Amino acid sequence: MAVTLLDTRVSPFGMRVRIALEEKGVKYEYSEQDLRNKGPMLLQMNPVYKKVPVLIHNGKPICESLIAVQYIDEVWNNKSPLLPSDPYQRAQSRLWADFVDNKVYFPGRKTWTKKGQELEAGKNDLIESLKLLEGELGDKPYFEGDNLGYVDIALVPFYSWFHGYETFGNFSIEAECPKLIAWCKRCLQNESVSRSLADPQEVYGFLVELRKKLGFE
Numbered sequence: 552m553a554v555t556l557l558d559t560r561v562s563p564f565g566m567r568v569r570i571a572l573e574e575k576g577v578k579y580e581y582s583e584q585d586l587r588n589k590g591p592m593l594l595q596m597n598p599v600y601k602k603v604p605v606l607i608h609n610g611k612p613i614c615e616s617l618i619a620v621q622y623i624d625e626v627w628n629n630k631s632p633l634l635p636s637d638p639y640q641r642a643q644s645r646l647w648a649d650f651v652d653n654k655v656y657f658p659g660r661k662t663w664t665k666k667g668q669e670l671e672a673g674k675n676d677l678i679e680s681l682k683l684l685e686g687e688l689g690d691k692p693y694f695e696g697d698n699l700g701y702v703d704i705a706l707v708p709f710y711s712w713f714h715g716y717e718t719f720g721n722f723s724i725e726a727e728c729p730k731l732i733a734w735c736k737r738c739l740q741n742e743s744v745s746r747s748l749a750d751p752q753e754v755y756g757f758l759v760e761l762r763k764k765l766g767f768e
Contacts, residue, residue, distance in 0.1 A: 552608065552609055553580075553607075553608070553609055553610070554572070554577055554578070554579035554580070554606070554607070554608055555579060555580045555581075555582055555606075555607040556568055556569065556572070556579050556580070556581050556582065556604060556605070556606055556607070557582050557584050557592065557593050557596060557597075557603050557604060557605040557607065558581065558582070558583065558584065558603045558604045558605075559583060559584055559586060559603055560583060560749050560753070561711070561749045561753060561754050561757045562603055562604060563656070563708035563709050563711065563712060564603070564604055564616035564708070565603055565604040565616070566707075566708035566711065566747050566748055566749065567604075567616040567617070567619075567620055567704050567705060567708055568604045568606055568616055568619045568620060568623070569581075569746075569747035570699075570704050570707070570708070570743050570744055570747045570748075571619070571620045571623040571624065571633060571704055572623060573742070573743035573744075573746055573747055574631045574633065574699065574704075574741075574743045575623055575624075575627040575630060575631055576627075576630065576631075577623070577627055584603050586602070586603070589601060593605065596612040596614075597612060597614045599614070600614060600615075604616055604619060606619040606622065606623070608622075608626070617645075617648055617649075617652070617705060620633065620701065620704055620705075621633075621634065621701075624701070631698075631699075632700075633699075633700050633701045633704060634695075634700070634701045635695055635700070635701075640695075644694070644695060644700065644701045644702050645701070647684070647687060647694065647702045647705070648701055648702055648705035648706075650680070650683075650684070651684075651702070651705045651706045651709070652705075654676070654680035654683075655677065655680050655681065655684075655706065655709055656709070658673045658674075658676035658677035658680060659673070659677050659709065659712060659716050660673070661673025661674075661676075661677075662674060662677065662715075662716040662717075662719050662720035663715055663716065663719040663720070663758050663762060663767075664762075664765070664767060670720060673720070674720045674722055677716065678722075678724070678727045678728070681724065681727070681728045681731055682727070682728055684706065684731060685728050685730050685731045688730065688731065688734055692734075692737060693734070693737075693738070694706075699738065699741050699743070699744070703738055707735060707738045707739075707744060707748070708747075708748060710735040710738075710739075710748065710751075711748050711749045711750070711751050711753075711754045712751075712754050713735075713751065714751035714752070714754065714755050715751070715754055715755045715758045718755060719758070719762075
């Protein structure tokens with residue numbers, strides 16, 4: 552079965568799909584995309600959003616990272632289940648993954664795109680969200696229990712972005728959420744995660760250049 556991933560190295564959403572594919576042991580072709588000059592394959596495979604990641608399986612595109620992770624879990628269901636088998640627990644996992652998209656990504660973005668009161672509001676919202684996630688994690692090794700799962704895959708890619716958030720926002724996530732950072736480091740002990748996450752310095756460099764292009768410097 553032919554599998555291709557259209558992606559960019561620093562995308563936290565693409566990292567999700569890469570982790571899921573690694574967890575399942577799926578061999579795939581990686582295709583780095585230039586989002587400033589979008590190629591014909593990306594525009595053909597994702598004509599609606601025109602963004603990465605796009606998982607292509609046997610010529611058919613699956614867009615949006617969380618949908619792609621669920622698809623991977625359903626198609627390659629012979630090892631490393633990512634979502635719980637219990638319907639209620641599965642629904643809760645989807646709820647928290649959606650929470651990450653709405654309550655971590657958007658406040659985090661404010662730390663490097665805003666100034667003054669808007670920046671402070673973004674920092675406060677981000678810390679509040681991370682503390683809620685820390686509470687949901689509790690004393691479990693991973694969000695779904697003893698093994699890396701769906702919510703872990705949804706959240707851990709943002710660890711690559713935390714350094715950028717902290718540097719531009721002048722704050723420390725570890726000081727506010729030590730258990731969550733310990734969980735991040737635990738996730739990195741999994742080869743599927745360590746092989747898939749971008750280096751925090753690479754992400755920071757990307758943000759520096761992006762800020763210049765957007766006129767934030």
